[in-house]
Amino acid sequence: MDPTSRMFAMGAAGAAVAIPDIGGFFEGGYVAGYISDTADGVPTRVLIVAPKATGENSPVQYKTSGTADTNPPSQNEVYGKVATDFFAGTGVHAAFAYAAGLNINGFSDWYIPAKNELEIIYRNLKPTTTSNITSSGANSNAVPSATGNYTAGNPAQTTVTAFQTGNSEAFASASYWSSSEDSSSTIRAWKQVFSNGSRFSDFKGGSSYARAIRRVAA
Numbered sequence: 001m002d003p004t005s006r007m008f009a010m011g012a013a014g015a016a017v018a019i020p021d022i023g024g025f026f027e028g029g030y031v032a033g034y035i036s037d038t039a040d041g042v043p044t045r046v047l048i049v050a051p052k053a054t055g056e057n058s059p060v061q062y063k064t065s066g067t068a069d070t071n072p073p074s075q076n077e078v079y080g081k082v083a084t085d086f087f088a089g090t091g092v093h094a095a096f097a098y099a100a101g102l103n104i105n106g107f108s109d110w111y112i113p114a115k116n117e118l119e120i121i122y123r124n125l126k127p128t129t130t131s132n133i134t135s136s137g138a139n140s141n142a143v144p145s146a147t148g149n150y151t152a153g154n155p156a157q158t159t160v161t162a163f164q165t166g167n168s169e170a171f172a173s174a175s176y177w178s179s180s181e182d183s184s185s186t187i188r189a190w191k192q193v194f195s196n197g198s199r200f201s202d203f204k205g206g207s208s209y210a211r212a213i214r215r216v217a218a
Contacts, residue, residue, distance in 0.1 A: 019046055019218070022124045023160030023169075027216055028105035029055065030162075030169065033124040034143040034218055035117060037078060041145040043218040047117055049125070050212040052169050054104045059207030061094045062177050063087075066205025068186035077115040077190075078141055080179035080213070084111035095177050099212040110212035115180035115190040116141040117213065119199065122192050123155045125163045127170040133198040150197050175202070176209045 020026050022033060029050045034043035050056070063069070073086040087093035088100035095112050102110040113121065119139045123146070137150035162169040173195035182188040182201035191208060192199050202208070 023158070023163055028107040028214065032213065033120040035078070035120055035141050035215070036143050036145065037141070039140040039145070041143060043143045045215040046218050047113070047120060048214050048216065049121055050102065050104055050110055050214075052211070055102060055110060055212040056209065057095070057098050057211075058172070058174075058209040060098055060177070060210050061207050062189045062204040064092045064094055064205065066187060066203055069181055070186050071181075074179070074181035074189075075183045077178075077180045078117070079215075080114035080117055081109070081111040081215075083114070083179040083181075095210045096179070098210060102212055104212075107214060109214050111214065112177060112179040112210055113213045115178040115192075115199070117215075118176060118178045118190075118192045121211075121213070122171075122194055122197055125158045125160065125171065126155050126194065126197070127158065127163055127165040128173055128195045129157045130173070130195045133193075133196045136192075136197050136199040155197070171211065172209055174209055175200075176211055 020031050024031050027048050029048040032047040032049040035045050037044045073083045076082045084096045088096040099110050099112045116139050120142050131152040132150035139146045171194040175191040175193045178190040180190045188201035189204050190201050
């Protein structure tokens with residue numbers, strides 16, 4: 001059975017609330033997938049991507065100085081709020097300050113997604129029909145667990161019309177910042193390209209897109 005086929009979250013009154021399908025509006029944004037914090041394929045959190053009009057920024061720098069952080073929060077590849085909260089008030093981490101300052105649909109806990117969160121969002125809400133880069137994609141935190149890289153046709157373009165290229169919620173066919181510093185080159189941070197799935201690290205002082213997310217318990 002698909003582990004996400006009968007998912008519920010706890011509503012404000014403590015009652016179980018059915019979680020919409022991918023792309024459905026929920027808890028201030030749109031359901032973008034599930035993540036397994038324990039990397040065992042069992043969903044532990046629902047990823048919710050902010051509406052494009054109020055939760056996407058470009059161009060924005062990861063860090064205005066383009067220097068290393070060498071701090072464990074910035075190297076977390078599973079939960080981006082750790083780095084967002086840690087660095088938002090430094091005055092030099094522009095992307096984090098942007099996300100932390102958002103208040104959208106009554107929620108103020110938005111953050112820049114970590115490397116593996118961003119990958120799940122691409123996997124489920126890919127905007128284009130472009131072939132995928134086959135050297136990216138393995139993600140043990142994905143649900144279901146993704147032990148191998150993408151194929152040219154998998155993932156395919158999302159079936160959620162609003163997130164397809166040219167429509168209201170679609171990601172740009174460009175690279176988006178994750179919150180995750182590259183531990184092997186600490187002046188760089190990880191990005192994901194939302195046309196073909198390529199994941200690479202880039203100089204922090206450069207500018208790119210950023211789209212905020214939040215998460216709730218699955």
